[in-house]
Amino acid sequence: MKQKIWKWASLLPLSLVLLLSGCSENMLVMRPKGPVAKTQYDLILWSIGFMLLIIVVVFVLFTVVLIRYREKPGMENYEPEEEGNTLLEIVWTAIPILIVTALAIPTVKATFALEKPTKEKVEPITIHVTAANWKWIFSYPDQNIETVNYVNIPVDVPVKFKLTSVGPMNSFWVPQLGGQKYAMDGMETELFLEADEPGSYMGRSANFSGEGFTHMEFEVVAQTQKEFNKWVKEAQSTAPKLSETKYETILKPGLVGRMTFSNTHLEWIDHSKQNSHHAGEADEQARLCNPLEGNGIVVE
Amino acid sequence: MKWSEFFVTGEPLIYAADVAIVLTVIGIVFVLTYFKKWKWLWDEWLTTVDHKKIGVMYIISAVLMLFRGGVDALLMRAQLTAPNMKFLNSEHYNEIFTTHGTIMILFMAMPFIIGLMNIVVPLQIGARDVAYPYLNALSFWLFFVGAMLFNISFVIGGSPNAGWTSYFPLAGNEFSPGVGNNYYAVALQISGIGTLMTGINFLVTILKMRAPGMTLMRMPMFTWTILITCVLIIFAFPVLTVALALMTFDRLFDTQFFTMANGGMSMLWANLFWIWGHPEVYIVILPSFGIFSEVVSTFARKRLFGYKAMVYSIVGIAFLSFIVWVHHFFTMGAGAAVNSVFSITTMAIAVPTGVKIFNWLFTLRKGKIRFTTAMLWSLAFIPNFVIGGVTGVMLAMAAADYQYHNSYFLIAHFHYVLIAGTVFACFAGLHYWYPKMFGHILNERLGKWTFWLFMIGFNICFFPMYFLGLMGMTRRMYTYSEGLGWTPLNVVASVGAVLMGIGFIVLCYNIYYSARYGERDMTGDPWDGRTLEWATSSPVAHYNFAITPEVKDLDAYWEMKKSGKGFEIDEEKLKPIHMPSNSGRPFLISIAFFFAGFGLVFKWFWLAIIATIFIALGLILRSFDDDDGYYISVDEIKRTERLSGKGA
Numbered sequence: 001m002k003q004k005i006w007k008w009a010s011l012l013p014l015s016l017v018l019l020l021s022g023c024s025e026n027m028l029v030m031r032p033k034g035p036v037a038k039t040q041y042d043l044i045l046w047s048i049g050f051m052l053l054i055i056v057v058v059f060v061l062f063t064v065v066l067i068r069y070r071e072k073p074g075m076e077n078y079e080p081e082e083e084g085n086t087l088l089e090i091v092w093t094a095i096p097i098l099i100v101t102a103l104a105i106p107t108v109k110a111t112f113a114l115e116k117p118t119k120e121k122v123e124p125i126t127i128h129v130t131a132a133n134w135k136w137i138f139s140y141p142d143q144n145i146e147t148v149n150y151v152n153i154p155v156d157v158p159v160k161f162k163l164t165s166v167g168p169m170n171s172f173w174v175p176q177l178g179g180q181k182y183a184m185d186g187m188e189t190e191l192f193l194e195a196d197e198p199g200s201y202m203g204r205s206a207n208f209s210g211e212g213f214t215h216m217e218f219e220v221v222a223q224t225q226k227e228f229n230k231w232v233k234e235a236q237s238t239a240p241k242l243s244e245t246k247y248e249t250i251l252k253p254g255l256v257g258r259m260t261f262s263n264t265h266l267e268w269i270d271h272s273k274q275n276s277h278h279a280g281e282a283d284e285q286a287r288l289c290n291p292l293e294g295n296g297i298v299v300e
Numbered sequence: 301m302k303w304s305e306f307f308v309t310g311e312p313l314i315y316a317a318d319v320a321i322v323l324t325v326i327g328i329v330f331v332l333t334y335f336k337k338w339k340w341l342w343d344e345w346l347t348t349v350d351h352k353k354i355g356v357m358y359i360i361s362a363v364l365m366l367f368r369g370g371v372d373a374l375l376m377r378a379q380l381t382a383p384n385m386k387f388l389n390s391e392h393y394n395e396i397f398t399t400h401g402t403i404m405i406l407f408m409a410m411p412f413i414i415g416l417m418n419i420v421v422p423l424q425i426g427a428r429d430v431a432y433p434y435l436n437a438l439s440f441w442l443f444f445v446g447a448m449l450f451n452i453s454f455v456i457g458g459s460p461n462a463g464w465t466s467y468f469p470l471a472g473n474e475f476s477p478g479v480g481n482n483y484y485a486v487a488l489q490i491s492g493i494g495t496l497m498t499g500i501n502f503l504v505t506i507l508k509m510r511a512p513g514m515t516l517m518r519m520p521m522f523t524w525t526i527l528i529t530c531v532l533i534i535f536a537f538p539v540l541t542v543a544l545a546l547m548t549f550d551r552l553f554d555t556q557f558f559t560m561a562n563g564g565m566s567m568l569w570a571n572l573f574w575i576w577g578h579p580e581v582y583i584v585i586l587p588s589f590g591i592f593s594e595v596v597s598t599f600a601r602k603r604l605f606g607y608k609a610m611v612y613s614i615v616g617i618a619f620l621s622f623i624v625w626v627h628h629f630f631t632m633g634a635g636a637a638v639n640s641v642f643s644i645t646t647m648a649i650a651v652p653t654g655v656k657i658f659n660w661l662f663t664l665r666k667g668k669i670r671f672t673t674a675m676l677w678s679l680a681f682i683p684n685f686v687i688g689g690v691t692g693v694m695l696a697m698a699a700a701d702y703q704y705h706n707s708y709f710l711i712a713h714f715h716y717v718l719i720a721g722t723v724f725a726c727f728a729g730l731h732y733w734y735p736k737m738f739g740h741i742l743n744e745r746l747g748k749w750t751f752w753l754f755m756i757g758f759n760i761c762f763f764p765m766y767f768l769g770l771m772g773m774t775r776r777m778y779t780y781s782e783g784l785g786w787t788p789l790n791v792v793a794s795v796g797a798v799l800m801g802i803g804f805i806v807l808c809y810n811i812y813y814s815a816r817y818g819e820r821d822m823t824g825d826p827w828d829g830r831t832l833e834w835a836t837s838s839p840v841a842h843y844n845f846a847i848t849p850e851v852k853d854l855d856a857y858w859e860m861k862k863s864g865k866g867f868e869i870d871e872e873k874l875k876p877i878h879m880p881s882n883s884g885r886p887f888l889i890s891i892a893f894f895f896a897g898f899g900l901v902f903k904w905f906w907l908a909i910i911a912t913i914f915i916a917l918g919l920i921l922r923s924f925d926d927d928d929g930y931y932i933s934v935d936e937i938k939r940t941e942r943l944s945g946k947g948a
Contacts, residue, residue: 058683083607
C-alpha cells in the first residue's frame, strides 16, 4: 500500500512539467521579441544551466548521504568522529568562485551593453514616457504626437524611452522586449528597447504605485516602418490637440482609456526637469486621492 | 476627527475581526479573574527578567503574529486564485500585503529568532542570565507594544498600505493621507528600539559571560551566529531608526526629506531602507544557520564538519551583507558600473553560503542520522534553501534582474530563502529546545504531520511563482485578467497555501496536545545533545546552573559525557546564587511607549507628551533604583537540584 502511494507521488513532478508546457506559451520573458530581451534571455539560460548543475549535485549528494548514513540497527557502537577536511573545504570554496566568475563576466558585459542603443547604424527614435496615477503617457517629440496607454513603435529601430513620473514611482516593463527601469518624479531614466517582429506586446508597471496600480497596463504595438509612418501621418492629421486643461484632467488620479493627440505636453512641461508638485498643489492633490473621501478610481 | 474615521468601517471582515477581538479580550479577562490568575500573571510573566520566560513570551508573540500574517497570506491567495475576483478590493488588498510583509519579517521572524536566542544563548555559554536582564525585559515589552500598535491599525484608523518597503513618494502624506503609514513609522520605531537593545545586550552577554574555558572558538555554532547577528543589529538598526524618524517628520510635521517638493529625495528612502533591509534578512537567516548547525550535528551524532570554516563564512556573509543593498533597485538607473559592482558583491555571498551547505552535508556524511521532527526541518532546509539560493544568484545578475525585478520570480525567491531558511529553522529550534522551555517534548507524530503538510504545501505554493514571474505577473497586483494564462498556476499556489495553513493548525494542536499528554523529559538531555544547555534540567531551573560549568572543548557537554562524568554537581561547592529582582517598570514604560506612539499616529500630541513624561519618569526612577537583586540560598539550590534529579 505504502509503495503504491510513493509510485503515484513520484509522478507529481511530471504533472508539473505537463502544467508548465501548457503555460510556456505565456512565459513572456522566455519568448523574447527583440535584441534587448534576447540578451537577457541568453543570460538567463546561461545562468539556469549552472544553477541546475548546482541543484543536481547538491540533491544527489543529499539523497545519497541520507540513505547511506541513516541510523540502522547494529550501529550502537559506531562513534563517528571527524573534524573537517581542509582540502575538501578548499575545493568547495573554489568551485563556487569559478561559477560566480563564469556568471559575473557575461553579466557585467550585458549590463554595460544594455545602456547603449541596440544598433549603431540606425538612428534611435525617442519617446518620452510619463507614468501618472494610473496611466502611461507617451510623447513623440519628433513626430509631435502624444498617446495614452498605448505606444506604437517601428520594428528594427532602437527606441530610446526617456522615463519619468508624476507622483509615485513606477517601473516600465515590456517583458517580451526587455527588462524594466524605474520612472521617477523629477528624474529621467533612459531605457533602450527594440522589437524585431511586428506584433502587440504587453507592458505594465512593475512597481507598486497605489490604488490603481494593477490596472496600469499598456500595449506596445510594433509595426513595420511603412505602417508606422502611416500611423504617424494619420495621427498628426486626425488626432485632436492636447490642451493644458485636458492634460490636467488626464493627470488626475484614476484610470483612463486610450487617447491620441497631435501635439505633446512637453510643450509646456517636462516632469523630469522639475518636481511636479508645489506645496499648494500637493494639498489639493492629497484631497483628491484621499481614500477616506470615497473611492478614488475614476474611469473615463 | 469623527468616530467613523477612528474606527475602520464598511467591511464585513473588519466587523468580524472587531467582534473577535472584543470576545477574546473579554475571554482572557474572565479566565484570569475566574481562576484568580492576575497576580500570577504579574509576578511570573509581566515583571519577569528571566531570559527563559522572556524568550517564551517572544515565541508566543511570534506564533500569534504567524497566525495574523498567515491569515493575511491566505486572504491574498483567496483573492488571486481566480482572475477578476471580487473578494478584496484594491485598497484592502494593498493593506493586506503591506501588513503581511511587515508582520512576517519584523513581528514574526525577528521575535521567533530572538525568543530562541533568549532561551538558548545563556544556557549554551553557561551563564545564569543575560548581561542586562532589566534591559532585556524592556526590549521584549517594547517589541510587544510595537507589534500591538501595528496590529490595531486594521480596526482603528486603517492599516498602512504602501508595501512593507514603504517607498516614497507613495508613502508620503500626498499619496497616503490616512494614519495607516503613521502606524508603520511609529510602531516599527518602538519595536526597533527594543531590537537594538537586544543586540547590545547579547553582544555583551556573549563576550563577557561565557563559562570559564569557553574561548571564542569553543562557542557553539548557534552562539556564534547570534554574536555576529548582534553586530549586524548594532550596525543596521540605527539606519532604520534614522530613516523612520525622517519618515515620521515627513508625515507628522510636513518636512520634505523624501517628498517630491522642495528638494526632497525619494531615492534616499530606498537607499536607507535597504541599507538596513539587506542586513536585516541576514539578521534572521544567520541564527537559522546556527540552529540548523546545532540540530544537524546533534542528530547526525557528529561534530560539526569544518567548524572554523563555518565561523569564517558567517563572518564573511555578515560583512558582505552591508555592501549589496543596491541590488534591491538595479532598475533605478544608477548606471552599469554601479550595478556591476553590486552584482558581483551579491553573487559573492553565494561562496560562503555554498561552503556552509557542503559543510552541513559532510556533517551528515558518515553520521548516524536520526530523523526526529527537528532534524526533518533542518534536512528539508538544505534542498529548499538551495533552490532559493540559486535563484537569488540569478536575481543578482543585474542585466537579467531587469526581467525578474518586482515580479513573482522575486516573490518565489525570497519566500524560498525566508521560509525554508528562517521559518524552518524556527520550527526546528522550537521542537529541539521545547523540553528546555516547558519540560516536555512536542509530540513527534504530530510534529511530522506538521512538517510534511507545511513543507509540501510550501513547495506547491511557491514553486509555481517562479514561472508566474516569467509570465510577467508582478508583485502587489490585486487581480489579473483571464487572457494572461496565469490562472492554473495561481490555483496551484493557493492549494499549497491551504496545506501550509493546515500544517500550522496541526502545530497549534500539537502544542496543546503535548502540554496535556506529552512525554515529560526527566533527563534534561532527551536528544543526547552536545552543548551546555543539555546539561541543565528540563525545564531549566530559575538560576540555570547550580555550579558554573567548566568548558574543555567545543561541544562541551558531549566531552563531559564522553569522559564519563557528565555534568556533576558537587553539593559541597554550592554557593548562594545572586539573581536580579523582578521589575514591573519595563512593562509600564512600554505601556507609556504604546500611548506615546498612539498619540503620534493620530497627531494627538497632548497624549504623546503626557506619555513621554511617564517614559522619562520611568527612566529616572530606574536611575535611582538601588535594588541589587537577591540571593538564592544553598538549601534552596539543593532542594531544586534534588527534585530535578540532577543533584547528588
